[in-house]
Every structure is written in structure tokens, then in C-alpha cells.
Amino acid sequence: MATAGVAVANGSGGADTKAAFKEIYSKLKEEMLEDPAFEFTDESLQWIDRMVDYNVLGGKCNRGLSVIDSYKILRGVDVLSKEETFLACTLGWCIEWLQAYFLVLDDIMDNSQTRRGQPCWFRVPQVEFKTASGQLLDLITTHEGEKDLSKYNLTVHRRIVQYKTAYYSFYLPVACALLLAGENLDNFGDVKNILVEMGTYFQVQDDYLDCYGDPDFIGKIGTDIEDYKCSWLVVQALERTDEDQKKILFENYGKSDPACVAKVKDLYKELNLEEVFHEYERESYTKLTADIEAQPNKAVQTVLKSFLHKIYKRDK
Secondary structure, eight states, X not given: OOOOOOOOOOOSSOHHHHHHHHHHHHHHHHHHHTOTTSOOOHHHHHXXXXXXXXXHSSSOOHHHHHHHHHHHHHHTOSOOOHHHHXXXXXXXXXXXXXXXXXXXXXXXXXXXXXXTTEEOGGGSSOHHHHHHHXXXXXXXXXXXXXXXXXXXXXXXHHHHHIIIIIIIIIIHHHHHHHHHTTOOGGGGHHHHHHHHHHHHHHHHHHHHHHHHSOHHHHSSOOOTTTTTOOOHHHHHHHHHOOHHHHHHHHHHTTOOOHHHHHHHHHHHHXXXXXXXXXXXXXXXXXXXXXXHHTOSOHHHHHHHHHHHHHHTTOOO
């Protein structure tokens, strides 16, 4: 294992924290590339080096940095030792590496064009990866005939987002910080529930931004409508449509034809789903704030509030 890095003094993703975090990424990647367990050729080493940088870097690193920030709050310190910094950053990068894997997979399944303002990895010229991607896409498209909007509802959506986003994006960073601080996770069941609720709210924001966000600003082109996703917006639409409106939705949702996408978006506008989302956001913030303030541990309260502050009314 690589040796510990520099100490971290700034909180909440400050310049020193990000610099230390980036430095340890380089150490971890170097160690991976030099691992004798792998018999890499020079060409494959270059490919892996580029692939890891392309997919792991470029994001905001909120999940990874949250491990460090949360650990410092739980420890009640402003400065971590070199060893603590290395351990917290390593756990943080484990989550960021996992996130990168999920994003690459998600882009393949969605047949997306861009991610973080650059072409999706599977669209970068490389024959072997394109072959594997094509096989996966072929597997996915064989299920086209199984499309049935009537199966989409809030319960299904909630189940999807909890496992897709909430656990690894919100609970996992805090769980890592709690374990690093020597805590027993069994004593933090309420904290887990709050973070899962926060992750659900975060994914609803993502669903909203997929339709209403500026692609140049958020770094990707939304494709939930074309990809027949069980999006919060379509679930809300299904609950509010009359028979004629439902017919429009069933006939046009999940089709890549821009005219069909436009009809779905026109229906969303007719149903005033933007305001429905803003009301949901207000209610979620109020409930989450109340649940957080009910926590007896002030340090845990601070951690949870820092998470909520980062995502409330985000626009990317």
C-alpha cells in the first residue's frame, strides 16, 4: 500500500483538501499500474492509464470529498494527521472509482452522447470496448417489446433510485467516515434512513434536470424520455393524466424521434410538472431539515446538514 499523503486542513472541499485528495489519487493509480499481479503490456498500461483518468477524474468528487469532510466533523478536528488523511482519501477514491464504473455503464445503457462535457467513454475510438458495448446494447434492445408504462409508479421509482443512487452516493461516504471514526453502524439506523431519503431527493433532481437542465451547463444531454426511463417526471405525469393525455404519453414515450420527445415535454408543461417538482423540493427540504435536527449527536447533525446544503436547489 502507498504511504500516507499530506495532512488536510481545510473543510468542505477546500483547496487543501482537494489538492491532497488529487495527490493520493495519483499514488493509488500508480500503485495499481505497478501491481505485479497484473501482466500488463506497455500498450495496455497506457490504455488503462488513460481510461482511469478519463472516467474517474473530471467530476466534482463530492462523494469522495464527503468522506474526508464527514470524518473531520465526527472527529471534531480541523486538521487530520497524514495517516488519517491517507485512509480517508483512499476510502473516498474507492467510492469515486465505483461512481466512474456506474457512469460508464449508465452511459452505455442509455446510449448517451456526452458525460462531463466530453464524449462518453464508450464513444471514444477503441475497438475492443466498442464490441463489448455493442453486445450489451444488443442485449438491452432485445427487451424493447417489454415496454409497459402502466408498470411505472412511485413505488417502483423509489426502489430503483434507492439502489441506483441513494446508498452509494449518500450513505456510503458517511458510513465510511463513521467506521473510520470507530463507530458502530448499528447505532446509526436513523442516519442511514435520512441519507437514503436525501439520495432519493437527489435522484429526483437528476430526473428533473435531465428534462429541464441546460446540457451545456450540466455536461450531458438528457435522454430519459427517449430511453423509456422510469423517471420521476413520467411517474408524476401518469398520476395526473386523463385518458387522452395518457394516450399521448403511451404513444410517444420511449421513442427517439424528436417530434415524439417534444410531445412528451409539451404534456409535461401542460401538467405543470415544473411546479410539481418545486413543491416536492420544498417539502423534502423541510422534512429532511426536521429529521436532521432531531438527531441527538451534534456532529452527525453537522455532517447531514453539509450534505443537504450541497444539493438543495442545485442546478447541475
